[in-house]
Amino acid sequence: MGQADLPTLSVVIVTYGRATFLERCLRSLHGEGADISQLVVVDASPEPSQELAENAYTGLLYLHAPELAGHMTRARNRALLHVEGDVIAYLDDDVVVHPGWARAVRLGFHEEAIDALVGRTLNGQTGEEDPTQPIGTLERDGRLTAGFAAAAPGRLTVAHGIGANMSFTREALRRLGGFRDDYPGTALREDTDIFLRIQRLGGVAMFDPAAVVDHLPAPHVRGRRFDTRYKLYGRRNHIVLLARHGGLASAQLRRWMQGQLADVMRVPGVRRKIERFGVTTLGLVWGVAAAFRQAGLRPLAPERSGVDASSIRASLQDPVH
Structure with a gap:
């Protein structure tokens, strides 16, 4: 299948105070070649790491935005003002992609009528390839199942995904007006939120075990995970x-x-x-x-409103090739 038949891909990495992890992530993307049309780094660190980033991946767009420190979802939204692809993928700065990750993402959106895709995210935990619960569901009792490291035999529909390895169509993000940026602290649930909003618009999300990354968690800049x-x-x-x-x-x-x-x-x-x-x-x-x-007693509309959302919609209005 030729490159021209597949959607173009912009990859976004948001980072803060983890330059060595960012460099490792960028170097892992080298082998993805022509499957990545654009790579955008939004760095909220006090001091820029532009030279390090550009040495690790030639031709990326580096945005230094220290005013976004502590606001990961605002940094995700900042990238949406600059992306050019038909599909926008988000990677955490502490992942390493497996060969063929970008191609798998593009194929997923080409072969399936979907609005979002979550890739296989390995954490190095024993038994994670064979989860005991269904993958990516929101249960009747409000609990979320994960299982995004599963060695599934193929793609399957999910309700939500994981922020370390998630991708969306340009049109879906345009309709939503970007990410809700008011999940504070650790920003837990900001990734779940956007998948559920896509679902409420009638969209479809899938888990694709072919789009694989290793998630090698970096230490939190503030506090510890699970404290x-x-x-x-x-x-x-x-x-x-x-x-x-x-x-x-x-x-x-x-x-x-x-x-x-x-x-x-x-x-x-x-x-x-x-x-x-x-x-x-x-x-x-x-x-x-x-x-x-x-929120309130009734569900909120999935589409964001306000100046920021309008700016994102205007920027995502037409793909740029």
């Missing part, structure tokens, strides 16, 4: 997510909150139960308060 701060933001942002897509009065949100409290009793030891109860309760109260401000 108390991470857990609090996780619960807060999950409530806002469910409220935005089902409303604060939804049975799904109620079931999820009940499940979180029930999980406290499964923790062994009195001290750990008390600690878990405190974190869970604080996260739930914080989440409900945030959902009243940012």
